[in-house]
Amino acid sequence: MKRWIQRARPAGEALQSLVDGLAEDLGRSVVLDDPLVRMICTSRHFGDEDPVRVRTLLQGVADDEAIRYVLSQGVAGWTRPGHLDGRDDLGLRPRYCVPIRERGHVLGILMVVAKPGDLTSADTAAIDRTARAVAVEMYAERLASDVAEEHTRTLVNRLVGPDSTERCEARRLLLDDGLLPAGPHVVVTGVAVSGLRGPSGQVEVALRGALEPFRRTRTARGLSAVDQDRAVLVQVFEREPTEEDLEVQSRAVVRSLETFLDRQAAVAVGVGGRRADLVDAWISHDQARVAVRAARRLPRLGGIGDWDRLGEHAVLLQLPDAALNDSLVPKPLRRLLDGGSHARLEETLRCFLENAGSVPRTAEVLEVHRTSLYYRLRQIQEITGLDLDDGGHRLVLHMGLRLWDLLRVPAEHPV
Incomplete structure (x- = not known):
């Protein structure tokens, strides 16, 4: 699978100068990362580089496992400097880490390659002075970024919102400001x-960091x-992007x-249908919300739902959560499903319906003799009281099974 690499973002000259100056004073490698442990700027080597540092410089981003390890230690949430233990299996040497904070905001992490006992009090004092100067620079950048971020967020929310007048105005501003083209393929x-x-x-x-690479790609x-x-x-x-x-x-x-x-976080991604112009982005957005619900309720999707692949679920998942409950499952089907004592019959019914009621094909897929299959189908008819030769009865059972699948996972709030 293609790996999307997030390159280091350009650092201001002031930040680079502060990092370089500290590194020269200490005679040690220094790096400034953002709160997601993505490199902002770094100093030259001093013979203390480790495999993680080398790969980060070559790739522009640390390995996933290295990032995961640092974040798992809670470094971004530290309120004071401390040492991060090394990990030989990751190729990571110990680091002295200083969280960069200003007025309640976590702005980044200043790291110096050093193990406990390596730094003198003069060294830590120099690091502290640099960290405070870095915080001032980064906070100024944060304030400017927040203004632009809020403007963008407002325009996007209006573009996909319920008010048609606001949608048209947002589209006009996005085009006038050159933030997005009108089309031809909107998702x-x-x-x-x-x-x-x-x-x-x-x-x-984390959401900002995960979506940032897709604000500009080779094709979008x-x-x-x-x-x-x-x-x-x-x-x-x-x-036009393919499903793949x-x-x-x-x-x-x-x-x-x-x-x-x-790792306890549950992530759901929903892709809306493809539209020809920004004016219809709200339609794709509504479809994406349905796809997110599918991603949450259908484990087989692996956390990713695509409107164009949802089939009949695209209709069922437009029911409000209050209505999407056990009462929708037809009583004849519940007699088969309740208690879980008829798992083999449920599997047989699913296969039979998925194969359009074809006995030969169903027997082939289940790898059973047709005599055995006919016996199971008679059992299903006796339990449910429905006729599998009747198209309407088959539809009731098929839609009931689809609803049953959706109800196995508790509802979550929508996007």
Whole structure:
């Protein structure tokens, strides 16, 4: 599968100068990372480089396992400097880490390659002075970035929102500002994260980081809007993306979020239908919301739903959560499903219906003799009281099974 690499973002000259100056004073390698442990700027080597540092410089981003390890130690949440233990299996030497904070915001992590006892009090004092100067520079950048981010978030939310007047105005502003082209291939992707207990804002930062690579790719331009534990990505492609293109992209988003967040986090990605112009982005967005619900309720999707692949689930999942409950499952089918004592018959019924009621094909797939299959089908008819030769009865059973699948996973809030 193609790996999407997030290159280091350009650093301001002031930050680079501070990092280089500290490294020269200490005679040690220094790196400044963002809160997701992605490199912002780094010093030259001093003979203390390790495999992780070398690969980071070559790739522009640390290995997923290295990032996952650092974040699992809670470094981004530290309130004071401390040492990060090395990991020989990852090729990571110990580091002295200083969280960069300003007015409640976690801005980054300053790291010096050093093990406990290597640094003198003069060294740590120099690191502390540099960290405070870095915090001032990064906070100024954060303020400017927040203004632009809020403007973008507002436009995206209005573009996919319910008000047609606001949608048209948002489209006009996006085009006038050159933020997005009008078309020809518009796709909206929704992302939602649940099941995570962690520092406030952690998910929001992770979502921004996971979607950032897709704001500009070789074939598309995009904008994202992040709101706590959910996000929307609007993209305009030069050529129509294939289902495989969008699946690769979605899996890259899932992989990034699984790297940036605790493994307990449940990630759901939903891809909306393809539209021809930004004016219809709201339709793709509504479809993406349905696809997110599918990703959450259907484990076989692996956390990724695509509207164009949902089939009949696209209709069923437009029912509100309050209506999507056990009462929708037909009583005849419940007699077969309740208690789980008829698992073999349920499998037989599913196969029979999926194969359009073809006995030869069903027997082949199940690898049973037709006599055995006819016996099972008679049992199903006796238990349900429905006639499998009747198209309407088969439809009731088929839709009932689809609903049953959706009800196995509890509902979550939508994107």
